[in-house]
Amino acid sequence: MRSVIVIGGGISGLAAAWQLRGHADVTVLESHTKVGGKLRTGTIAGIAVDEGAESLMALRPEAVELAAAVGLGDALCDPAKAPTTIWTDGGLRPLPPGHVMGIPTDPAALTGAGLLSPEGIARAMAEETLPATPLAEDCSVAQYLTARFGRETVDRLVEPLLGGVYAGRADRLSLRAAMPRIAALAEQGGPLLPALRRMRAAGAPRSAPVAVQGVAGGTGRLPRAVAEACGARVLTATTARSLHRLPGDRWRVSAMTGDGPLTMESDAVVLAVPAYEAAQLLRPHSPLAEEELSAIPHASTAVVTMAFSRSRAHFLPTGNGFLVPPVDGHLLKAASFLSNKWPWLHASAPETFVLRASMGRAGEESALARPDRHLIRAAIAELHRAVGPMGEPVAARVTRWDHGLPQYAVGHHARVSRIREATSKLPGLAVCGAAYEGVGVAACVATARTAARHLLTRP
Ligand SMILES: Cc1cc2nc3c(=O)[nH]c(=O)nc-3n(C[C@H](O)[C@H](O)[C@H](O)COP(=O)(O)OP(=O)(O)OC[C@H]3O[C@@H](n4cnc5c(N)ncnc54)[C@H](O)[C@@H]3O)c2cc1C
Known part of the structure; x- marks a missing residue:
């Protein structure tokens, strides 16, 4: 050749x-x-x-x-160390450490986190006691995980993570393709919670200290x-x-x-x-x-990038950003506080605070069919509700990724x-x-x- x-x-x-x-x-x-x-x-x-x-x-x-x-x-x-945070119930709520794609390895640690109801936590904890349901045929993420952990865990913890990675929905994404590690455990049968805890305990010391790098x-x-x-x-x-x-x-x-x-x-x-x-x-x-x-279906998304003057902003958020459960009905699916998350970016522009807000999940194309200025206004309004009154950005821009993310059905x-x-x-x-x-x-x-x-x- x-x-x-x-x-x-x-x-x-x-x-x-x-x-x-x-x-x-x-x-x-x-x-x-x-x-x-x-x-x-x-x-x-x-x-x-x-x-x-x-x-x-x-x-x-x-x-x-x-x-x-x-x-x-x-x-x-490396990104700055910060927990995965979910915007729900009027506030930013950190997901306790030890989750795998939103599945809590210790559901009891969610008590008081404001993410699941007591019933939802109890239902997730009960996973250990359920009879084995070995995965034979591929099924949706929601189908398998709802049966194991209950709908609340899927709606409020797994969906935001899937939205962040795939811009996809749990009831359509394939467990085998979108969550291969979970599917591999599910194929072995047995409860997932102890298997996930073993997996984390075995993987933590030898794998990279951070999951992602910039x-x-x-x-x-x-x-x-x-x-x-x-x-x-x-x-x-x-x-x-x-x-x-x-x-x-x-x-x-x-x-x-x-x-x-x-x-x-x-x-x-x-x-x-x-x-x-x-x-x-x-x-x-x-x-x-x-x-x-x-x-192969594709999801369209849009990224609204905004720059705020640190001296003029009313308020600036801490942390690396947040994910949003679709069940809450917001336009945003995630926000990334770039100036907090990436030290190189902060060093390059210490007077400015830059963030990006993402919107658009599979099946939500109509939400993006608005002019850029509408998406920017909607993003600012939801950010204010999520983190507090930041004020107006000094610059804002929309990047559209039409059919940008393949959906693994x-x-x-x-x-x-x-x-x-x-x-x-x-x-x-x-x-x-x-x-x-x-x-x-x-x-x-x-x-x-x-x-x-x-x-x-x-x-
Ligand atoms: C908003 C967003 C955020 C993401 N964030 C992350 C992240 O943080 N981390 C991560 O790991 N992944 C992330 N991803 C996913 C990841 O970026 C993409 O899946 C990956 O970059 C795809 O690379 P690719 O080369 O396969 O496809 P593409 O990047 O789509 O490249 C294909 C190229 O082919 C060109 N092309 C198309 N048709 C033709 C043609 N007929 N002739 C010549 N050229 C053609 C296109 O112009 C394009 O440049 C994100 C994706 C999106 C949309």
């Missing part, structure tokens, strides 16, 4: 290009004017802020390893650094329109650039674009892959197996990205490694 065209210059495509360096002549096609996809660092009031992903999973190695490999090791930084200067530095280090030819403002198979298992890619059409040929192609884009490109070659990729793993089976019949083609085995940056990098390995080891 001498040449590879990678379609998509998000972190998945760039990680694939990095993995292929030294093995093939790689060209990356990216439709936007900049690489990075959902890793985008912009500025507000002259301060660098992340508009998409703001952290990298550090409990699994792929993202932080890649950052270190491309020279950003010194820029990796990149000083913004995670948008990561794709730029990978693009520079991988040695690939990166063509931005270049949108792949169609793929053609050529004799000898080669591929032709037709693209559109600002200067007109572009046609390129290669020995292999990596599709590192969202599922709905991959579906379009694969339509003539694999109707099955097209159908399965098209069936019940049966997602089986769907991905069918996609991989279908695409394996196309020699010299590999897929990677957020649609498959995890939406986080680390999981995306893992799929890129697999895609590169697949191409490099093809017969």
Whole structure:
């Protein structure tokens, strides 16, 4: 294999290009004017802020390893220590330590936390005494966890966490795909609470001290650094329109650039674009892959970033931010107090307080169909209710991520197996990205490694 065209210059495509360096002549096609996809660092009031992903999973190695490999090791930084906090019942309420994706390992510690009613806590505690319900078929997160812990735990603790990661809902997300660690325990049968406590006790000393890390200067530095280090030819403002198979298992890619059409040929192609884009490109070659990729739902979200003058704000919140249970009916699903959370950001602009508020969950697209200024007003109003009267921001901006987060619906793993089976019949083609085995940056990098390995080891 001498040449590879990678379609998509998000972190998945760039990680694939990095993995292929030294093995093939790689060209990356990216439709936007900049690489990075959902890793985008912009500025507000002259301060660098992340508009998409703001952290990298550090409990699994792929993202932080890649950052270190491309020279950003010194820029990796821990967030300030602070508990996960839920905005509910008129206040910010910290989740006691020891939860796993919102599932409390010690429900009794929730007493007095203002998160669950006494009945809800008692119901969660009863999980240990319930008969085993070994998971056989995939089911929704809500279906399994409601049966084990009761609806309140799911509505008020698990849903906010799922909203933060997937912008998804517990009654639709697959337990196996969205909560694989919980699903693995559920498959073994037996109560989850003692198993979760054992898992935490075993994992805590040897795993990374923090679950996530940031990149000083913004995670948008990561794709730029990978693009520079991988040695690939990166063509931005270049949108792949169609793929053609050529004799000898080669591929032709037709693209559109600002200067007109572009046609390129290669020995292999990596599709590192969202599922709905991959579906379009694969339509003539694999109707099955097209159908399965098209069936993956996506949630749209919006991020409202705001900068407050510290000297003029009436009040500034403490902590790293909060998550919101959808059952409370608020527009916000989360807020991240960037200036508190990331020491690098505070050091870069000590006079300013920057935060971002996220809105939009799967099925709530209509809530985002308002002009930016309405979303900003709504975000300010809810922030005031959540944290107190901060006053008006000196700058505010909305970043929309339409269809930005794939939803791993019940049966997602089986769907991905069918996609991989279908695409394996196309020699010299590999897929990677957020649609498959995890939406986080680390999981995306893992799929890129697999895609590169697949191409490099093809017969
Ligand atoms: C608001 C938000 C916050 C998030 N926060 C976090 C977080 O804190 N931590 C975390 O780990 N994950 C987070 N995620 C998830 C994570 O950022 C994404 O899942 C991941 O970055 C996806 O990378 P990707 O390369 O697979 O896809 P993308 O980033 O979508 O990249 C795909 C690229 O392909 C390009 N493209 C599409 N079609 C074509 C075409 N036809 N031709 C050429 N180019 C094309 C697109 O322009 C894009 O740049 C967040 C996601 C969002 C939306």
